[in-house]
Amino acid sequence: xxxxxxxxxxxxxxxxxxxxxxxxxxxxxxxxxxxxxxxxxxxxxxxxxxxxxxxxxxxxxxxxxxxxxxxxxxxxxxxxxxxxxxxxxxxxxxxxxxxxxxxxxxxxxxxxxxxxxxxxxxxxxxxxxxxxxxxxxxxxxxxxxxxxxxxxxxxxxxxxxxxxxxxxxxxxxxxxxx
Numbered sequence: 001x002x003x004x005x006x007x008x009x010x011x012x013x014x015x016x017x018x019x020x021x022x023x024x025x026x027x028x029x030x031x032x033x034x035x036x037x038x039x040x041x042x043x044x045x046x047x048x049x050x051x052x053x054x055x056x057x058x059x060x061x062x063x064x065x066x067x068x069x070x071x072x073x074x075x076x077x078x079x080x081x082x083x084x085x086x087x088x089x090x091x092x093x094x095x096x097x098x099x100x101x102x103x104x105x106x107x108x109x110x111x112x113x114x115x116x117x118x119x120x121x122x123x124x125x126x127x128x129x130x131x132x133x134x135x136x137x138x139x140x141x142x143x144x145x146x147x148x149x150x151x152x153x154x155x156x157x158x159x160x161x162x163x164x165x166x167x168x169x170x171x172x173x174x175x176x177x178x
Contacts, residue, residue, distance in 0.1 A: 005175060007168045012158055012175035016150060021132070021160055021174065024149045025053070028130060029060035031147055032100065035128075040064050041098040043130075044090070046115070047071040048169070049104035052161040053132045053149075057102060068092050072111050094124045100147070104161045105133040107154070109141030116143060133157070133174075 004013050032041075040063075045054035047069055058067060070090055099119065106112060112129065119127055130147035137154040158164045159171030168175070 004178060005171075007158060007164050010164060011178040012168075013178050014173060015152075015157055015176035016160075016174040018160075018172040021149070021172075022056070025056045025132075026060050028147045028149060029057055029062075032057075032130070033062050036063055036065075036098065036100075039098050040066070041100050042092070042094065043067045043100045043102050045069045045102045046104075046112075049161045049163065050102050050132075052169070053104050054102040057130065066092075070115075072115060090122075094119065094122045096123065096125045099124045099127045101127065101129045103129065103131045105135065105157075106131045106145060107135040107138040109139050109143065113141045113143060132160070133162075 004011050006012075043054060043058060043065060045051060045067060048071065051069075054067065058065065068090060101112070101115070101119075103112060106129075116127060128146040129143065131145050132149040134145055134148055134151045135154045136151055156164075156177040157174050158168035158177075159174040161169050162174065163169045
């Protein structure tokens, strides 16, 4: 993992290496394979941030599955509007399906709490959450993360799908703000 990098006007230092992330994603995929043996889950990838995590996770999951993408928005600039709106919604029937929601990072939990309520209206059989990152200090809700990669301090990070003003998502490792 390289040393400090610059994205736009900010500097970032190495935090989680590509190797650490790859190992953890493999562990999560193995747990999902065990928990869903004999089932056919539908992974719901929350865009934009989780697309890299979802891609790598699904490549390591060995059971039959499908993937769907949604895009939710609750921020304008750097501030939360506290209103979640669906920019790209579900395009498939989820009634009686086993869902695994894939998220890059859980911080306050507001957006996911809203999304879980939305999903209930469509009567899935089960809903579980896979998140690469969890910022426990920032968390304000009460749902469970079933498949968790890393619990971190409440610090700003980029890379592996996470961005700073839409830059840095393509980094294969995660970097922390200096």
